[in-house]
Amino acid sequence: MNATRAERTASALILTGLFAIVTAAGVAWATSQEPPASGFVWKDGAEVYAKVCAFCHEAKVGPTIRGRGLDPAYIRFVVRHGNRAMPAFRTAEIDDESLAEVAEYVSK
Amino acid sequence: MASKFIALPKGVSEKSFTAAIGEFRRIVGQDSVLVTAEQLAPYIKTMMPVSDADHTPSASLLATTVEQIQKIVRICNKYKVPIWMISTGRNFGYGSAAPAERGQVVLDLKRMNRILEVDPDLCFALVEPGVTYKQLYDYIQEHKYPLWLSCPAPSAIAGPTGNTLDRGVGYTPYGEHFLFACGMEVVLANGEVLRTGMGSLPKSNTWQVFKWGYGPYLDGIFTQSNYGIVTKFGFWLMPAPPAFKPFVIQYEQEDDIVEIVETIRPLRISGVIPNAVVIAHALYEAPTKARRSDYMTGPGTITDEAVRRIMKDHKLGAWNVYAALYGTQEQIDVNWKIVTEAFGKSGKAKILTDQEAGDDPAFQYRAALMRGDMTLKEFSLYNWRGGGGSMWFAPVSQARGSETLKQMAMTKRILGKYGLDYSGEFIVGMRDMHHIVDVLYDRTDPAVVKAAYQCFDELLTEFSNEGYGTYRVNTAFMDKVAHTYGPVQRHVHKTLKKALDPNGILAPGKSGIR
Numbered sequence: 001m002n003a004t005r006a007e008r009t010a011s012a013l014i015l016t017g018l019f020a021i022v023t024a025a026g027v028a029w030a031t032s033q034e035p036p037a038s039g040f041v042w043k044d045g046a047e048v049y050a051k052v053c054a055f056c057h058e059a060k061v062g063p064t065i066r067g068r069g070l071d072p073a074y075i076r077f078v079v080r081h082g083n084r085a086m087p088a089f090r091t092a093e094i095d096d097e098s099l100a101e102v103a104e105y106v107s108k
Numbered sequence: 109m110a111s112k113f114i115a116l117p118k119g120v121s122e123k124s125f126t127a128a129i130g131e132f133r134r135i136v137g138q139d140s141v142l143v144t145a146e147q148l149a150p151y152i153k154t155m156m157p158v159s160d161a162d163h164t165p166s167a168s169l170l171a172t173t174v175e176q177i178q179k180i181v182r183i184c185n186k187y188k189v190p191i192w193m194i195s196t197g198r199n200f201g202y203g204s205a206a207p208a209e210r211g212q213v214v215l216d217l218k219r220m221n222r223i224l225e226v227d228p229d230l231c232f233a234l235v236e237p238g239v240t241y242k243q244l245y246d247y248i249q250e251h252k253y254p255l256w257l258s259c260p261a262p263s264a265i266a267g268p269t270g271n272t273l274d275r276g277v278g279y280t281p282y283g284e285h286f287l288f289a290c291g292m293e294v295v296l297a298n299g300e301v302l303r304t305g306m307g308s309l310p311k312s313n314t315w316q317v318f319k320w321g322y323g324p325y326l327d328g329i330f331t332q333s334n335y336g337i338v339t340k341f342g343f344w345l346m347p348a349p350p351a352f353k354p355f356v357i358q359y360e361q362e363d364d365i366v367e368i369v370e371t372i373r374p375l376r377i378s379g380v381i382p383n384a385v386v387i388a389h390a391l392y393e394a395p396t397k398a399r400r401s402d403y404m405t406g407p408g409t410i411t412d413e414a415v416r417r418i419m420k421d422h423k424l425g426a427w428n429v430y431a432a433l434y435g436t437q438e439q440i441d442v443n444w445k446i447v448t449e450a451f452g453k454s455g456k457a458k459i460l461t462d463q464e465a466g467d468d469p470a471f472q473y474r475a476a477l478m479r480g481d482m483t484l485k486e487f488s489l490y491n492w493r494g495g496g497g498s499m500w501f502a503p504v505s506q507a508r509g510s511e512t513l514k515q516m517a518m519t520k521r522i523l524g525k526y527g528l529d530y531s532g533e534f535i536v537g538m539r540d541m542h543h544i545v546d547v548l549y550d551r552t553d554p555a556v557v558k559a560a561y562q563c564f565d566e567l568l569t570e571f572s573n574e575g576y577g578t579y580r581v582n583t584a585f586m587d588k589v590a591h592t593y594g595p596v597q598r599h600v601h602k603t604l605k606k607a608l609d610p611n612g613i614l615a616p617g618k619s620g621i622r
Contacts, residue, residue, distance in 0.1 A: 029303070030313035031234075039172070039221040039236070040243050051242055055264045055484035060469075061491070069207070081149050084552070085471050085490030085498070088150035090197060090205065091142070092170050092218035093265075 044102030048094055053102065062086060065106050072103035079103070114145050115166045125166065128187040132169055132213075135179045136617065140170040142298040148294040151197075151214055154204045155498040155551065157561040158584045163190065163206035166182030168214040174339050178299040180215065181337070184613040185297070191215040192615050193337050195237035195270035198262055199502040201546065202274065203583035204448040208617035215337065224340065225316070229255040232290060232316040233340045237269040242482050244268065254348040255479035258282040264482040269341040269343055275581060277535055279620025282346045283384030284537055286331060288549060291315040293340035294330055297609035300335065302326070316342035321493050332580070332599075333617035335608045346517050349434040349493055353532065354475035356465055358458040360388075362369055365427055365516060366509030369534075369541075371450050372429070372508045376536055380443050381606045385431040389516075390415055390424045390583060392533045392546070393470040394489035398423045400529075413575070430474040442479065489531060501567050503576045505534065505541040515576065516541050522570060523547070524561035527556075541581060568592065583617070590620025 044047050049066075056062035065075070076099055082088035094102070109362035116125055116550075133141045142148055143166070151168055152160050169191070171177050184191055192212040196537075197205030207214055221238035226247065235245065241257055244263040248255050257263075260271050273283040282288045294302045305312040305321035319327070329334050359368060368387055375381045391410070394400075398421065403414040419426065433440045433447070451457040465471040471486035490498060501519070505511050512534055520530040532545040547561035547567075561584075568578060569587060572592035582590045590598055601621045605612070616622045 028143060029307055029315050030311050032227060032313075033225050035224045036222050039238065052265060055482065056487060059483075059485055061484060061487045072337075080146075080155040082496075084494065084496035085155075085487070086152040086496075087198070087200065087265075088202065090150040090168075090216065090218065091147070092168075092216045093196070 006108070011073070017036075035075075042098040042101075045098065045103070045105035048098050048102040049105055052094070053106070070107050072100070072107045075103040075106055076100065113143055113166050113459070114148060115164045115211045117166055117213065118209065120187065120211075120335070121187055124187050125189065128183055128189045129167060131186075132180065135176050135183070136169055136171055140172075142168040142170070151153075151205045151207075151216075154206045154582075155201055155496055156203065156582050156584045157497060157499070157549065157557040157564070160206075162210055163583065164210050164298035165207050165214045166211045168216050170216050172219050172513055173378055174293070174295060174301060177215070177295045177337055177339060178301070181295065181299050181613060185611050186215075188611055188613070189213055190613055190616050191216065192618075194274075195338075196240055196265065196267040197270075198266040198323060199270065199274060200262060200427045201498045203580065203581065206583065208583040208586060208615065212616070217337075217339070219333050220339065222577050222590070223247050226251070226253060226255070226345070227316070228255060230317055231255060232342060232344045233268075233345055233349055234291070234316055234340060235268060236340060237338060238267065239269070240265060240267045245480075245482055248345075253620055255345040256280060256282075256348050257345065258285060258288070259480055259482070261477065261479065261486035262484060263477070263480075264484055268343055269338060272341065272343065273338055275331050276580075277384055277537075278480070279384050279386065279430075279474075279535075280346055280480050281382040281384075282344065283535070285343070288344040289327060289342070290317065290319050290344055291340075291342035292327055292330055292338050294338050296336050297611070297614050301339075304330075307342075309355070316344075329604065332619045334618040334621055335604060337614065341603065349361070349436075351437045351440050352432060352479055353435055353440050353461065354430070354432040354471075354478050355447075355461045356471055357429040357431075358460065359427045359429075359456055360419075360425060361456075362426045362516065363513060364456060365512050365534075365571075367454060367456065368427055369507060369509040369512050369536075371453075372431075372536055373539075375447065375450060376507070377538060380446050381431045381448060381462070382434055383432050385429060386533050387512075387541075388428045388430065388472065388474075388533040388537065389530060390426050390428070391492075391529055391531045392489070393428055394418050394422060395490075395492045395531075396470045396473065396485060397468075398571070400492050408527045410529045424470070428470070430471075430478065432475070432478040486574050489548060492529070492531065492549055493548040493551045495556075497549035497551035497557065499547040499564050501516060501543075501545040501564065502545050502578055502580050503543050504542045504573045504579050505576065507536060507539055507541050510541070514574075515571075518570060518574070519545055519567065522563060522567050523564075526559040528560065528563055587620045607620050 193206030193215045218238040220236040225234040242258045258280040292304045306312045476483040535542040
């Protein structure tokens, strides 16, 4: 199993603490902004769909997939393995939790 | 007994690899070391005409910090385990997220995705390697910064670090991306952290504004290379212009490319047209609005007659020149006069603007790319032949009409020999052109896969015989292209490799360097 979203955020905060120690040790660069504590995390399945899937599946590049009652398990499989020209998406890009959410979102 | 791994690094025993995996897990956590076939499936899918087995990784490490990466390279040195670094892993047509050689461990940096700084006054950004163009685009929109990105065609899911490190291009005035890179942080094979340029100076605030630093300029050796792991990347952003005027100029005949290039070159060099202009063949644009099967069925190259019908039915030129003007309305008006006069001389050019072509899907996505907006419409190319096969053939040409005509004819002849279509374009640099051809083929048909491989091999051979070098290539052909640049360059590359990475742990095989 992969880390949940909350676990990843927590680990990012811990690691940010480490980063602060390292920068205090003298390898800092001067910035006008404080670097963010953690990286990007998907909010929900709708966001994944809008920011990834829709660029092909709502633009007549890939087939329409929403509203067709596609099986969420099938969607999860295609996302991880790709299908012909459709690329595969890694857990590093779309974590398992977000993938389950986007699969549900698409299937409805 | 069957191995518990789906692949092993070359020369590393299962026992050693098991020990290395155990140490990796202690560094990044149990869940961030992927080894099963199911976990690694997304890394294996490529678009190349070679067996997936040739590029199957043994594991993937999802690192999130510089400190983790420093520890990872120490373990790699200890066990002689090679790692293949990816940022967003979206190098489609060049190898995607798969390693160059079977058994390499992918170091996946996608989760290092913090936008560290965007300066709206000095117009620069500093990001981690996993940041996508879409993520940065949204950040700029949310902060209402008047800044534009320059993206390659897979903009939404690719990212600035990986694209620039592979010396990719975009379509705005900042389209030659590495020209606008400014400062990198690099974890070296020995675990040291180098900040290039002004970044080496403690407390410096000029890391992202002055490229050269002091002493030999180092950033270049970390592009298309395997000398270090880039963990922070700085680059310049374009101030949003007050006005923007995209346009397309269509020509009816293939040999009109001579006139096009001779007309464009002085406009591009002088800066009248400031962006990376694209001269796209009809077959590069057709997939956005036509289906090949409506014009051609059965095996073999599409006929010139069918191409002419597509042009007529879908309002395409044999060549379609996409360019834009940027600045104040007054500046645009002056430059528009210069452009229209230059292209109007022969009477062959048909000039269309947003007014006439704004509803056209090809024009829309080209206009989006020229202002750094997010689109994946160019992926329509993959529907042309179907079957998921794609390799970018990318020779460099002088920006001289006779040269472009010669390259186009050579490419078309060789593709035709193997039943493939010429889906080509020229991206106009300052004095060069990136001749970009999507070698599209059905990857589900073994005979076609074999032909595509032979075709690509012949393209590389014939072009290098004519003195034409390739600027970038997929992982199946990196050795071959490295060979075309001669023994002295390879020797220098190898010397640097030995000095910086004596155990050869970083991406062996990248650009033919081991």
